[in-house]
Amino acid sequence: MEAAGYRLLLREPAWEEHRLLKGSQPGVNLHVFSAGARDIPLMLRMRDWLRANDADRALYAATKALAARTWKYVQHYADAKTAVISGILARAEAAAPSTGGGATRAGR
Template sequence: MAGSDLAERAPRSQGAASTGQALRWWVSVPPRSVVGFGLLAVLAATPGKGAVMSSTPDDAAPMSDEELQRITVGERTPHNAPVALVDYDPRWPELFPQHAGRVRSTLGERALQAAHVGSTPVPGPCAKPIIDMVLIVADSSAEPAYVPDLEAAGYVLRVGEPDWFAHRLFKGSDPAVNLHVFSSGAAEVDWMLRFRDWLRANDADRDRYARVERELARRVWRHVQHYAEAKTAVIQEIMDRARPPDEARSTGP
């Protein structure tokens, strides 16, 4: 199976994460997966027409083609275009159960938790028209325990990050979905749910996040990963206002 050796190349990496690590998932969607703090510089810039943006924090370069290819299963093609966002669709929360049910019926008790994350479960903001779903299994680095069954059910493994929470990303369709797989106890999942719940409950931060997304999405990016990296500063700003993890913990769909 393509990519099945990912679990053998490095040990499972999990545990407490720094704020920067915890925000990394926003760069992993689509095959993303990490995050820098260069958004203010991006907003201050006035690139010429057709300029390819590659915003990054002062102390980190954008992920190179080679770095992105190393975590990609199959060939990665540069995006070199704006990012397509659409207005909020109230059907998005209704589409999530289709994939959640499909995954649960495929994996049974191996699917410990499934949750709708990202922008599509948050009423109001624009988003890429792709459902983001997080799936928790006992050990995401143990690919033979779940990857073949997910692939048989129509989910295609596209990203493997053995050094970052043993994250795996699958692409699915009907409707389009990014399926993120993590191990039980991965700190990243708490951050994903915390950010989702905070945006659901806070109009001002929800609107600010949507404005920044629209501003950045209009620009041309070599990889969508770089667009995701450029959102790091606004995500960090919002998360700084969110409640402590223990108070904001969520396990709902």
């Protein structure tokens, strides 16, 4: 990943071997998890919902703009966007066919 221009920012082995990498061209945050991680279906549901829902995509983009602020800890940024992400996920879950699982860890 480093050869592709990403740098490692965060390791969270206890959360599905989560790694956060930062890319500069384009400027993105890349989240990497171990195979079979429990949160992957939730993240894919969020992705698919945002692709299909203009209003929530705009809301999410506005919320992500919080990242431009200076945060003492990245968790403060995650906490600041939790309510918006929880709401978006609730709408996505309500619109999706039942899969037997609920939304979790929305603030990540």
